[in-house]
Amino acid sequence: MTDTPEAVDAPHNDRLSSGVAGLDTVLLGGFVKNGLYIIQGAPGAGKTILSNQICYRHAGLGGRALYVTLLSEQHERLLANLEQMSFFDAGKIAREIYYVSAFQLLERDGLAGLLTLLRREIVAHEAGVLVLDGLVAAEAYASTELELKKFVHELQTLASAADCTMFLLTSSGIGTDESALRPEHTMVDGIISLHDTEHGWRVERDVLVRKFRGSDHLRGRHALCITSDGIVVWPRTESLPLPAVRRPRDPAAPRLSTGVAGLDAMIGGGIPAGSSTVVLGPAGAGKTALGMQFMSGCTAEQPGLFLGFYETPERLMARAQGLAPALPALVARGAVLLKWYGDAEGLIDRVAHELLEAVRARGACRVVIDGLLGFKDMTVQPERIPHFYKALTDHLRELGVTSLCTAEVRDLTSLAAVAPSPLQRLSTVAENLILMRHVEQAGEQVGELRRFISVMKLRDSAFDPRLRSFTIGEGGIVLDDAGGGMAFVPDAAAPGT
């Protein structure tokens, strides 16, 4: 079973739920009732599954649906495939959902005959949803473009008069320029395109709403999966609407301890509540340790969530025994939830959705994302990452969360730990920026690497700009005496500058 996204907006009275919560979110509540929609996509893109989900959802809410096939799948094959899906309910067939084949009639009586059949069947079954599977076959029986347009227009009139929302399934135009205008495209109320796109060796599905009359919608492509629950859509995180009235930034916001006393002293007592922090540093610099120590400040009343990509929860807890000894007990008591995404080919929007849902459900106040590069490694669109990260932290901020994200950079063993793109842009988006790095020692200690931490920026606050050396031992990170600090040189060390 998949943790399917809940729709942001509950379906309105004038909307028809698609049965796919993520798609309802993209459509800002569902399809506009009594509209006429095209669902287009190559064979295997998921048109049949999506349209059946719409039918079963409608039937589940007490309505009736009519599924008319034209030279497409035979009904027994169609039903055999649907049986694998959790939304399928054989008890609804021939009661609330009717499957009708109309190809022979189309062959004999043409589009006029098909229209008469549709009208009579809709009225007879009091169907509130009609799916016409195989628009390509109907197109073949239109002698001119005008005739096809007239057919679609008459369907639209029927949709309004019969109180019926209609879906035309087609693979027409797929493989060519899909965005090219086809005669029927001008007539319908909406066009939903399903894609299955190759990215090197990877193939990913997405959905794009090309046209949607009568309502706004979330534009652009959104990740789509076909699971045993049917179609699941993960709206693109950057497209998710934020509240119209944003949570105000409070310069006097309380400070949350990082769990490292010396670091807290450098930043005026802790991280400003509700802000986003990025911790940059090479492997082994202590970023995860800092994240675990920050999580150790969670309580049952102020719970937290630790999201990681590389270390399993078991390994993380084993490390916490030495670095953040309070953390395992907090996890055991439920004050901290660990989420781990080890899939090499996951979906970043699914991760973001599940993170935000968990934050909402638990009322989490602190979130650590350990390894922002995990998002970059996961996605086939790495150029999205800065925008994705900004959107994710904006949503976390609106939920009142103080976030701390770690990101690995090259270990240059120097003060100028320059972050690679796209992390360079991340550093400009983050409100607070902390650098951790190794520095080779000069003099008698030549060849020895020491760890240093520095604060590059802090939201609305003054901070100690010096480099501070630190050690990681039992109990985690401990900063050395302030007397060992070195002046920070922004031009040499700042990523993205």
Next chain:
Amino acid sequence: MAIILVVDDEFGIGELLEALLQDDGHRVLTAMNGRHALERMAEARPDLVISDLMMPVMDGSVLLRAIRDHAEYKEIPFMLMCALPEASIADRVQGYDAFLRKPFKLAEMSGVVAELLKPRVPPEG
């Protein structure tokens, strides 16, 4: 079986109503505006007129007045259809027997048609 005249300039409405009313057993005449409707009425006197309001050449309100002023036609039931709410046209159009706002529902249309085709009881006295 009744003869019903459907008057609408919009493609699709006439076709849909023609099919619906034929299924209910009626004979259906269609016209694309008021003047065209009067020509069709000269061919066969309808038992009911269903007309859109906004049409070119002659609109539904002029057609309605023409019918009410006509000695032979004035008793014919007249159903007016319009995309606007009835209250917003009340000051412009009077004398119709039923009003349906577009987009109408098939079941609603069938019900109103059946009601208008019922034999009328003549007023007492």
